[in-house]
Amino acid sequence: MATDDLMSKALTALDEVDGPMSVEVIHRLVDVSAAADPMTIREVADLLDMSPHTLRYYERIGLVEVGRDASGHRSYDAEAVRRLVFLTRMRLSGMAIRDLQHYVRLADEGDDTVPERLDLLLEHRDTIRRQLKELTLSLAATEYKIATYGGHTGPSSAGKA
Template identity: 65%
Template sequence: MATDDLMTKVLEALGDAQPTVEAIHDLTDLAEVPSSMTIAEVADRLALPAHTLRYYERAGLVTVARDSQGHRVYDADAVRRLVFLTRMRLSGMSMRELQHYIELVDAGERTVPERMAMLVEHRDTIVRRLRELTLSLAAVDYKITTYGGATGSDVERSPSREAAA
């Protein structure tokens, strides 16, 4: 599933709820993660294709054990890490940045200050993107109103958008 598809799924799951840290956390209830899961179960739980999970493993972002037949067995820690990785990818963090971040995590507690700095910088980037998108939304709303249309919650949905909603 592409990042755009995953973002669409997350936004649909949120519904009208404000995307708070708690709302995002609730999307994947980690309290009920089984002690071991197959790749198909993890893919289904995280709405990701198995290909993406294998890619993250090859990229060194997650370590996955194998059973006696050689099949992947994901433990709760691997699933938690994958949840974090998907959230960071949704927010625009690059694979290279994620790989560096995971290297720091795997290096231990002494890297917490550098990890914090990375996350603060990434947060600043997200805030800037939000401001840019808000400005772009205002420009689109302005243009819609110049054509006599309505914006915001007053917008009537077209039949094709109504069916998709």
């Protein structure tokens, strides 16, 4: 399942939510059964629509720990895949690598760091909310221009040329 598939699944799950986002929705986004057996770097790269180079980079800078099989090849377990899904969501939302490294270090230190992790995520949430407002304004300006040129605006016009 590539990142586009994960995003489609996420958006569908959001449409099914009546009320605020819940942890259960997030858990449904990662089909852990897909990673029940160890996965190769190629399988994980395909699943997350990432390059093997990026996966090796994330490992090298300490964002994810990856085991090795008997031949010495990388072997991604379900925990590593879940972490990578989280990392890709955070990167997509603009979280800096250094902030992710700090978050991962804190997570690896255990429950005593929960307050600091919470602060980091609350700050990032505020950033995302600001970005959403900015994007909403940009969408409104774009739709205004489309209407100015006689085009149709709204969700049903997406994908039509």
